[in-house]
Amino acid sequence: MINQTKQLAPFNRKNTGFTLIEVMVASVILFSVIATVSMIYRGAFLSSEKANSHITITGVLPSVLANVQQNIREQSNSSLTELSNQGDAWQVNYQWQAKLIEHKSAPVKLDVDTGDYITPPLKYKLWQVALTLELNGLEKKYNYNELGWTND
Secondary structure, three states, rough: OOHHHHHHHHOOOOOOOOOHHHHHHHHHHHHHHHHHHHHHHHHHHHHHHHHHHHHHHHHHHHHHHHHHHHHHHHHOOOOOEEEEEEEEEEEEEEEEEEEEEEEOOOOOEOOOOOOOOEOEEEEEEEEEEEEEEEEEEEEEEEEEEEEEEEOO
């Protein structure tokens, strides 16, 4: 009878811990959740940085446009048909190019004394401006027209 009791003893023992398979399955689930959360956090961080760059560029834009306008108006007295410049404003790098679209005079005037039409000299220049702003790898491009005139 002693032999039969020893043979049944392993089946009567209570399990007191986790098996290796259970530990490995729990580990895989835990690491999967950690990896997913870290990817979500990284995506949110990158989106936040990109939004911050957009806001900074948009905030700097008015002062850059004023600077470009001043440069074009100062250089409108020259006979150049293309202008360009570059610079930095609050950590934002910018560069611009301007091409002369039209060079016109004021409308024709009637001289009441002589009855003749007088054509004023060429004075007004219309420029097509291409402006590029860059901050932290984010690049924004703008195209617009700018008016300049000569001091004649």
